[in-house]
Amino acid sequence: MTKLDADIPYLLLTPGPLTTTKSVHDAMMFDYSTWDVDYNSIVQKIRTDLVGLATESAEYTSVLMQGSGTFGVEATIGSVIPPDGKLLVISNGAYGRRIAQIAERLKLNLTLLDLSELEAVDLSRIDETLSSDPDITHVAIVHCETTTGMLNPVKEIGKIVHQQKRIYILDAMSSYGGIPINMDEFHIDYLISSANKCIQGVPGFSFVIANQKLFENTEGWARSLSLDLFDQWKEMEKGKGKWRYTSPTHTVLAFAQAMKELDEEGGIKKRFNRYCENQTRLVAGMEKIGFELLLKSELHSPIITSFIYPNHPNFDFSEFYNLMKERRFVLYPGKVTSADTFRIGNIGNVFPEDIDLLIKTIQEVCDLMKITF
Numbered sequence: 001m002t003k004l005d006a007d008i009p010y011l012l013l014t015p016g017p018l019t020t021t022k023s024v025h026d027a028m029m030f031d032y033s034t035w036d037v038d039y040n041s042i043v044q045k046i047r048t049d050l051v052g053l054a055t056e057s058a059e060y061t062s063v064l065m066q067g068s069g070t071f072g073v074e075a076t077i078g079s080v081i082p083p084d085g086k087l088l089v090i091s092n093g094a095y096g097r098r099i100a101q102i103a104e105r106l107k108l109n110l111t112l113l114d115l116s117e118l119e120a121v122d123l124s125r126i127d128e129t130l131s132s133d134p135d136i137t138h139v140a141i142v143h144c145e146t147t148t149g150m151l152n153p154v155k156e157i158g159k160i161v162h163q164q165k166r167i168y169i170l171d172a173m174s175s176y177g178g179i180p181i182n183m184d185e186f187h188i189d190y191l192i193s194s195a196n197k198c199i200q201g202v203p204g205f206s207f208v209i210a211n212q213k214l215f216e217n218t219e220g221w222a223r224s225l226s227l228d229l230f231d232q233w234k235e236m237e238k239g240k241g242k243w244r245y246t247s248p249t250h251t252v253l254a255f256a257q258a259m260k261e262l263d264e265e266g267g268i269k270k271r272f273n274r275y276c277e278n279q280t281r282l283v284a285g286m287e288k289i290g291f292e293l294l295l296k297s298e299l300h301s302p303i304i305t306s307f308i309y310p311n312h313p314n315f316d317f318s319e320f321y322n323l324m325k326e327r328r329f330v331l332y333p334g335k336v337t338s339a340d341t342f343r344i345g346n347i348g349n350v351f352p353e354d355i356d357l358l359i360k361t362i363q364e365v366c367d368l369m370k371i372t373f
């Protein structure tokens, strides 16, 4: 049964917020006090389970932070780098650039390695940059660069960062929960993600999984009060699941249910397989119609895929988007600067049968718009 058979207005094929299950919606229908020990124990279970999905090592901890994913990135960048530290940002898309923008706004010492959005990351340049600049203390990169859908080689980069004895920060916003990762094996010290992406919850908070020994040393470094990651963690530890300031209680309940459903699906590996199957069918179907992909196939993540606008005078993205929306599929505009593209996401409560129906619908809309390939 496809998701569209159910009673939903449309299916989101976006990188979040995304289509969630009815049971995740229903979980929100309860008004908790942030002081309620039952609520706090739900927070504690989420914190423990998040670490468990990232590593089997006991040396990691987690902290939740109000706000969307960017707030989690800003909280981390602003909190875990000492006053005399220096950050290397490896960027190959808009989200990498956003990390650099945060560092600039916070007046941190920064080096930006600005790489091509369309080519694989050149590992030797990372190694050289670290060798030539001993002042660099921290390295940050995005896992799945949602701008294009590119999957960066975070394990190989982790090896270099570890050999060079630097601290490794990963924006795993659009991948965590949907792509297997092993924090200790990949030498990741801080991993950032949020509630409304591959865990398939609703928007409202971000979270950070941290190497506890390193993190414990960051007290007093934060450049912001509300985004002080250490203070937030300390409060959660001391108060056993209590947040500083109002917490997004309904979002937390939805997230607890979403974590349960990830487990019921069979865990990250199973979800990854579903996303891969969605993406394989999507690419095969779109290429059959005549669409071209922005990236070479070996660079793709199973999360989101960029397609180049068809080279046909009748193609108008907003018209295409509206006709698709009327048929209950919500697509996503493009974000790269070098080409006109649009994106289709595979994450959320979306199944291979939905993708088959999507392809059929795209073919119909192309016929209606008299677009030939």
Ligand SMILES: *Cc1c(COP(=O)(O)O)cnc(C)c1O
Pocket: 015, 016, 068, 069, 070, 071, 095, 142, 143, 144, 145, 146, 171, 172, 173, 174, 194
């Ligand atoms: C979604 C996303 C973010 C954060 O975006 P918000 O809109 O603040 O939730 C950051 N990095 C990546 C790679 C993302 O996909």
